[in-house]
Amino acid sequence: MALLSPLLLASTLFMAGVENPVYLAKFDNKQQEIQTRISFHHALLTDEKNGVLLQLTNDEVLKLQSKGITLSAADDLWQRKARELSYQQTSLNIQQAGIPGFPCYSTVEETFAQLQMLLEQYPDLTDWQDIGDSWQKENGGEGYDLNVLKIGNKNLVNPPVLFIQSGLHARELATAGLTLDFAKLLLEDAKVDADIAWILDRHQIHILFQSNPDGRKIAEKGFLHRKNNNENHCANGNVGVDLNRNYSFGWNSVSGGSSGQACQETYRGPSAGSEPEVAAIENYVRSLYPDVRGPNDSDGAPETTPGLYLDIHSYSRLILWPWGHTNAPAPNQAGLEALGKKLAYFNKYMPQQSIGLYATDGTSDNLAYGELGVAHITFELGTEFFQSCSYYDTVLKPDNIEALLYAAKVVEAPYLLSQGPDIESIEGLSTENGQIRIQARATEERFSRLNGNLATDNIAQVHFSLNAYPEADNTRIAEISDGSADSPTENAIITFDETDLIDGQVTLYVQAKDSGGQVGPVSAFKVDTRLPELNAQVECTGAKCAFKTGNSLGGFSYLWRLSDSDSRTEAEFLAVMPQIGVNKVTYQLTNQFGVTQSKELDVLVDQLFEPVADYSESCQEYVCQFDGALSTDEDSLGLNYEWKINAKVESEAASFSHDFSQAGTYDVQLKVTDEHGQISLKETQVVLTAPVVIVEPPVVVEPPEKKSGGSFGWLALGFLAVFSRLRK
Numbered sequence: 001m002a003l004l005s006p007l008l009l010a011s012t013l014f015m016a017g018v019e020n021p022v023y024l025a026k027f028d029n030k031q032q033e034i035q036t037r038i039s040f041h042h043a044l045l046t047d048e049k050n051g052v053l054l055q056l057t058n059d060e061v062l063k064l065q066s067k068g069i070t071l072s073a074a075d076d077l078w079q080r081k082a083r084e085l086s087y088q089q090t091s092l093n094i095q096q097a098g099i100p101g102f103p104c105y106s107t108v109e110e111t112f113a114q115l116q117m118l119l120e121q122y123p124d125l126t127d128w129q130d131i132g133d134s135w136q137k138e139n140g141g142e143g144y145d146l147n148v149l150k151i152g153n154k155n156l157v158n159p160p161v162l163f164i165q166s167g168l169h170a171r172e173l174a175t176a177g178l179t180l181d182f183a184k185l186l187l188e189d190a191k192v193d194a195d196i197a198w199i200l201d202r203h204q205i206h207i208l209f210q211s212n213p214d215g216r217k218i219a220e221k222g223f224l225h226r227k228n229n230n231e232n233h234c235a236n237g238n239v240g241v242d243l244n245r246n247y248s249f250g251w252n253s254v255s256g257g258s259s260g261q262a263c264q265e266t267y268r269g270p271s272a273g274s275e276p277e278v279a280a281i282e283n284y285v286r287s288l289y290p291d292v293r294g295p296n297d298s299d300g301a302p303e304t305t306p307g308l309y310l311d312i313h314s315y316s317r318l319i320l321w322p323w324g325h326t327n328a329p330a331p332n333q334a335g336l337e338a339l340g341k342k343l344a345y346f347n348k349y350m351p352q353q354s355i356g357l358y359a360t361d362g363t364s365d366n367l368a369y370g371e372l373g374v375a376h377i378t379f380e381l382g383t384e385f386f387q388s389c390s391y392y393d394t395v396l397k398p399d400n401i402e403a404l405l406y407a408a409k410v411v412e413a414p415y416l417l418s419q420g421p422d423i424e425s426i427e428g429l430s431t432e433n434g435q436i437r438i439q440a441r442a443t444e445e446r447f448s449r450l451n452g453n454l455a456t457d458n459i460a461q462v463h464f465s466l467n468a469y470p471e472a473d474n475t476r477i478a479e480i481s482d483g484s485a486d487s488p489t490e491n492a493i494i495t496f497d498e499t500d501l502i503d504g505q506v507t508l509y510v511q512a513k514d515s516g517g518q519v520g521p522v523s524a525f526k527v528d529t530r531l532p533e534l535n536a537q538v539e540c541t542g543a544k545c546a547f548k549t550g551n552s553l554g555g556f557s558y559l560w561r562l563s564d565s566d567s568r569t570e571a572e573f574l575a576v577m578p579q580i581g582v583n584k585v586t587y588q589l590t591n592q593f594g595v596t597q598s599k600e601l602d603v604l605v606d607q608l609f610e611p612v613a614d615y616s617e618s619c620q621e622y623v624c625q626f627d628g629a630l631s632t633d634e635d636s637l638g639l640n641y642e643w644k645i646n647a648k649v650e651s652e653a654a655s656f657s658h659d660f661s662q663a664g665t666y667d668v669q670l671k672v673t674d675e676h677g678q679i680s681l682k683e684t685q686v687v688l689t690a691p692v693v694i695v696e697p698p699v700v701v702e703p704p705e706k707k708s709g710g711s712f713g714w715l716a717l718g719f720l721a722v723f724s725r726l727r728k
Contacts, residue, residue: 024074025064026051036069037316037380038324038356042226042242042265044315046081047383053078057264063256067357099220104389105177107220108144108213114180115149115209122187125200126151132280135230135240136214144213146280151186152204160411161288164404165208165281166312168243168364170215170225174387174396175312175379179207181397182404194507194524198469199408206288212243212277224385226265228275234263241269244311245362248272248282249371254325257361268362282367285309285374293373297323300331301373303415308339308407309368309376314387318380319344319448320354322369325361329353330369335415337454340377342410342418344448346402347379352451354378375414377407409521420520421459421512422446424489428527428555428592434498436527436593440464440478442512442520444488457514460485462492465509466500470522478510485515504530531597536587538601540577542609542635543676548572551589559588559598576637576675577605609634613672613682621691622662627655628670636674644669663690 022045027033033052037044043060045053053074056064064071099105106114119126127150137143152159164182166175186205189196199205210216214229227240234240242265245251245258251272252258258268273279289309293301321336323329330336330353337351344351354365368376381387382396410417421444429437444456462478463470478492492512500506508525535550549558549571560568562575562585577583583605588598614630628641643651646667650658660666669683 022078023071035356160306170219172314249366314381316380319351320378324354339418341447347399420518423523426525438494459490544635561586613680
């Protein structure tokens with residue numbers, strides 16, 4: 001099987017034996033670009049400032065041109081880009097782990113090793129299921145198991161399940177990286193994050209990290225490979241089958257929705273579900289979710305249907321929902337659109353139905369929503385297939401982790417809960433008269449507006465429960481702050497007795513309902529009125545001391561009393577102690593409920609450093625600049641300055657300018673004083689001389705050379721005329 005490097009890929013990627021050139025596509029508007037990205041995602045190579053690079057067959061060129069899209073040849077441009085990518089991978093030979101050139105993304109083997117560690121670290125919350133084999137393993141090659149990590153309460157019977165798959169297309173590196181980081185977050189924070197705790201107590205999250213491990217191994221070597229590694233198809237060129245055109249429901253059902261040519265990027269395979277990777281996913285997903293939707297496109301699933309299927313792809317910064325094979329909206333359009341726009345709020349991606357310029361078929365949403373009626377969302381992450389680690393760490397991961405957490409919240413009824421109000425924030429206010437007061441902010445307006453607005457209702461009610469998920473028999477009603485529930489965003493005050501606390505703690509569950517009767521997802525908040533053991537660090541150099549709290553987590557406020565006239569409220573700061581020996585400092589910690597505790601610190605100063613006066617000077621004629629910045633004191637935060645010229649005080653600034661007006665010798669003295677009254681002097685003399693006046697010699701102008709004729713002749717004639725007149 002012939003494999004192609006990124007450099008060669010630019011000009012020698014063959015499909016059905018025909019080389020496909022690269023084009024720069026330019027668009028009339030943003031929607032045209034988005035639809036092209038959806039329909040021609042298989043042809044994407046990279047983005048440019050003025051368009052998108054696509055590798056296209058002749059038929060695809062004609063299709064795009066028929067839609068008014070401008071195409072220009074760009075083989076040379078793509079070769080330069082591919083050369084950069086190749087250099088990035090080969091220049092990092094010292095890398096110890098991860099995909100070469102991309103250490104933030106684990107290889108297939110590293111992914112499995114890390115998941116094994118999670119199983120060992122969190123046995124009560126994790127389980128491992130082998131759901132099938134890759135094509136290479138099934139056919140005697142060096143293939144892989146398709147392993148699903150199940151996270152959540154193991155004792156649940158038929159729990160709501162969030163199923164996530166990533167890496168279905170081999171070259172989309174960030175997808176498996178994101179799902180692995182999401183799994184780690186869930187497990188690491190399960191005991192400290194109240195939201196994650198209830199999610200894992202009531203739901204299960206099943207993640208297939210490497211959906212196409214054979215293909216990913218090709219991509220790990222730097223090849224922009226999309227398909228699996230089925231060597232029965234185009235073995236000497238663009239090997240494999242496009243797994244996201246091989247799903248059984250709706251397979252090969254739309255003209256142009258996939259390709260029947262083996263070397264094409266969207267080759268659908270010889271039959272529906274022919275690939276072992278797809279067959280394994282289909283069988284597993286069918287075991288999770290019953291079929292709740294009728295056979296026709298117009299048959300909707302019940303709005304109360306639990307479960308959610310996320311297919312994580314890259315790239316193009318899109319959030320997509322069914323249908324993709326028709327322009328007609330899905331019968332559950334309201335719920336799907338609300339879910340998509342709520343998710344897009346977090347990652348700021350464009351949310352829309354997954355139909356592009358042309359329809360697609362045999363995709364994962366056909367299995368989830370088409371066959372079973374389960375809500376389905378496709379993520380198109382980021383801005384590149386081989387996404388840089390800097391972008392992944394700072395933008396892609398934090399934005400999309402939040403979106404995945406939201407998905408995990410609504411899995412009990414995603415069609416309904418996504419249409420209800422969200423709890424945007426929860427914060428402690430105070431403890432007064434034996435009662436705890438909390439403020440919660442409920443809103444119907446937390447959705448993406450990039451592709452139109454969602455209908456909003458006013459917040460009608462905010463209710464809460466303590467130490468148990470809210471049910472009909474355990475909820476209490478919060479008070480709307482302004483007394484009137486007449487806005488799509490409202491603050492509400494939650495009040496309960498201190499006697500509800502258990503060892504100073506309680507978990508608060510909050511949910512809102514709008515005026516249409518729609519409820520949104522629950523948000524949880526850990527109320528902990530206890531104060532931790534007070535911890536503060538002090539390190540001194542002479543009398544200059546660095547103070548730092550050891551209680552930085554928990555929303556605390558701080559008060560440091562250094563003296564009757566000197567108090568600080570920062571978590572860390574520098575201060576100069578007033579005296580040698582032991583200085584008493586009070587450290588006070590207050591939590592968000594007003595509970596306060598303090599301790600006295602003994603700050604020992606064993607020596608005082610003396611200041612050293614020093615300065616620089618520069619003069620221009622009679623004007624001199626003096627700068628005392630060279631003065632030092634190891635335990636001072638700010639020296640006092642006094643400048644004297646000929647025994648007269650001229651300035652108390654650190655630096656100043658002085659005009660001496662005339663030549664002469666002048667005594668200059670700088671006195672610096674530190675916080676402890678210690679003094680240092682520096683005295684010098686400034687000698688100024690009168691500037692030397694340079695007299696320029698007169699400029700001698702040579703008379704012009706005498707010549708016959710020309711202007712001299714006219715001058716001579718004029719002279720004769722005057723002379724003649726004088727004689728008369």
